[in-house]
Amino acid sequence: MIEVKDIHKTFGDNEVLKGISAKFEAGKNNLIIGGSGSGKTTLLKCIVGLHKPTKGEVFFSGQNFSELSFEERVPIRTEIGMLFQNSALFDSMTVEENIIFPLNLFTNQSKSEKLDRANFCLERVNLKGKNKLYPAELSGGMKKRVGIARAISMQPKYLFVDEPNSGLDPKTSILIDELINELTDEYNITTVVVTHDMNSVMGIGEHIVFLHQGQKWWEGSNKEIAHTDNKELNDFVFASKFMQAAKEKL
Incomplete structure (x- = not known):
């Protein structure tokens, strides 16, 4: 609460x-x-x-x-997980890299553990297999879902x-x-x-x-x-x- x-x-x-x-x-x-x-x-x-x-x-x-x-x-x-109004994705990063970003900052997980978590989050928001796309290749709704995937990557x-x-x-x-x-x-x-x-x-x-x-x-x-x-x-x-x-x- x-x-x-x-x-x-x-x-x-x-x-x-x-x-x-x-x-x-x-x-x-x-x-x-x-x-x-x-x-x-x-x-x-x-x-x-x-x-x-x-x-x-x-x-x-x-x-x-x-x-x-x-x-x-x-x-x-x-x-805390946060989804900003404009999704705030890093344009120079792939979908996968965007989701892994907070894991790099706040965890000591191995590379394979981070990838597993990214894949789980993508599947949870119905974007399985979109790992290597860049934000410019996504629709507005897809960007929001990637933003949600990143927000839940740390299991907030x-x-x-x-x-x-x-x-x-x-x-x-x-x-x-x-x-x-x-x-x-x-x-x-x-x-x-x-x-x-x-x-x-x-x-x-x-x-x-x-x-x-x-x-x-x-x-x-x-x-x-x-x-x-x-x-x-x-x-x-x-x-x-x-x-x-x-x-x-x-």
């Missing part, structure tokens, strides 16, 4: 996060949603340590991550995903959502997904945190979201649904 307590983040005079407290549970797809500028990605970066909160604490399985030194954070960092306890369906067609987006859901359930991962995609919210949103103007405005499940009387959440949900329906008609 991951817990954040009273997280504030200020950039100059701009207070982006205004006291966020929430829990993200193991074995569940925990989604952070909200409009542009609501603080979604900033909160994600505060949790993983890419941003230092101005105030507040982050706990991984009860351990106060915020109080640890850089060296003391390393054991937790090795348990925590998986962070930033806008996994950005730039993907609806069919591919569903496949990515299903893959994230399967991996979360199969390995009992604490998964945290930043998204504005309402299909993802309704499909895999077991636990949802809705941010509005830097504050936690609502928290619940995808089953509860359709019945909320929260005005700002309703505005966000139905505006998103309308836009998605309009796109599908074009």
Whole structure:
């Protein structure tokens, strides 16, 4: 489980996060949603340590991550997998080399052990045999799956995903959502997904945190979201649904 307590983040005079407290549970797809500028990605970066909160604490399985030194954070960092919005693959590396990259950094595994792990991860994301391709030879959906394969190569306890369906067609987006859901359930991962995609919210949103103007405005499940009387959440949900329906008609 991951817990954040009273997280504030200020950039100059701009207070982006205004006291966020929430829990993200193991074995569940925990989604952070909200409009542009609501603080979604900033909160994600505060949790993983890419941003230092101005105030507040982050706990991984009860351990106060915020109080640890850089060296003391390393054991937790090795348990974190992350898929960035643009997949962040190394263009000069093959698919296989991209997946093995974190294993080279954080493990003492032999070359054959790393290759076995890469092959397992590729098969798990339905890309068996694509080892020697380069990112430029992959579709958008394939890049996302390679990014997921790299994120799970270290067998993480925590998986962070930033806008996994950005730039993907609806069919591919569903496949990515299903893959994230399967991996979360199969390995009992604490998964945290930043998204504005309402299909993802309704499909895999077991636990949802809705941010509005830097504050936690609502928290619940995808089953509860359709019945909320929260005005700002309703505005966000139905505006998103309308836009998605309009796109599908074009």
